[in-house]
Amino acid sequence: MKLKSLIMTAAALAGMAVSSIVHAADLELLQPGKLMVATEGTYAPFSMRAPDGKLDGLEIRVMTEVAKRLNLEYTPVLIKWDSLLVGLQADQYDVISAAMDITEARQQQVTFSNGWLESGGRVVIPNDSAIKSAADLKGKTVGALVASSWTKIAEEKGATAKGYKAESDAMQDLVNGNVDAVITDAIAAAYAIKSAKMPLTMTDDYVSHVQKGFAFKKGKPHLVEAVNKALADMVADGTYAKLTTDLVGFDPTPKEPIKTIQ
Known part of the structure; x- marks a missing residue:
C-alpha cells in the first residue's frame, strides 16, 4: 500500500x-x-x-x-x-x-x-476660478493629455484643447495661468493636488465615468x-x-x- x-x-x-x-x-x-x-x-x-x-x-x-x-x-x-x-x-x-x-x-x-479600476473625468481649476462646472468651459482653453478622451470631451464642451504629453505639465501650466482649466482623471487630480499642495480644486461634477483596463x-x-x-x-x-x-x-x-x- x-x-x-x-x-x-x-x-x-x-x-x-x-x-x-x-x-x-x-x-x-x-x-x-x-x-x-x-x-x-x-x-x-x-x-x-x-x-x-x-x-x-x-x-x-x-x-x-x-x-x-x-x-x-x-x-x-x-x-x-x-x-x-x-x-x-x-x-x-x-x-x-x-x-x-x-x-x-x-x-x-x-x-x-x-x-x-473605476474613476472618471473631472475639471481641475484654480481655487479662485469663475468656472463652477463643465458647462462653463465654453470659449476657455483647457489642458488635456494628448491622444486622450479628455481632449475630445473638452472640445465637445466648446473649449479649445491644449495637448500635453504629461499630466504634470498640464497641471503646472494651470497653476501658472497658461490655461483656464484641465480635464483629467479624478484619482490622478486628487493625488496631484494633495501631494504637491497645488492651489487647485475640482468642480463637483464629473464629465465622464470610466473603468480602466x-x-x-x-x-x-x-x-x-x-x-x-x-x-x-x-x-x-x-x-x-x-x-x-x-x-x-x-x-x-x-x-x-x-x-x-x-
Missing part, C-alpha cells in the same frame, strides 16, 4: 509539473518567464517614482502582484503615452498597464482585461484569462484594497467590472 501511495503521489506531482509547464507555455509571452509591461512612469498615482527612485503607483502595485501570482518576473517598459498602442502592436511588450480607459474604439484595437494585443486569450483570474483573486482576498487604498484613500475596485471581449 505504501508503494502504491508513493507511486500515486509521484504521478500527481509529475502531472502538476507538466500542467505548470503547459500553462506557462500557453501564456503567449514574448519572453518566457517574464511579463513585459508598458507604463509611463510619470502619471501619478498610477505610475511614478517613489522617493527611493523605484517605480510605484496603483498600476505598478497591481500588475506586480499579478505577475507574482502568475509566477512571472514583472518587467516594466517605460514608454510615452502616445506610443503605447504602437509599441503593443509591434510586440515590444506583453501588456499595457498605463491608465487606459476602456472604450468601444479602443476595444476594436486591443483586448482589455476586465476593468481593474490592462490592454493586450489581440490573439492572446490565455494571457488575458490568467491576468483576469489573478485580478479577481486579489480582489476576493483583500490584497487589491491593501495595495491601492493608502495611495488614494479608498478602494477603486469597479463594482461591476467591464468584462473582456475577445
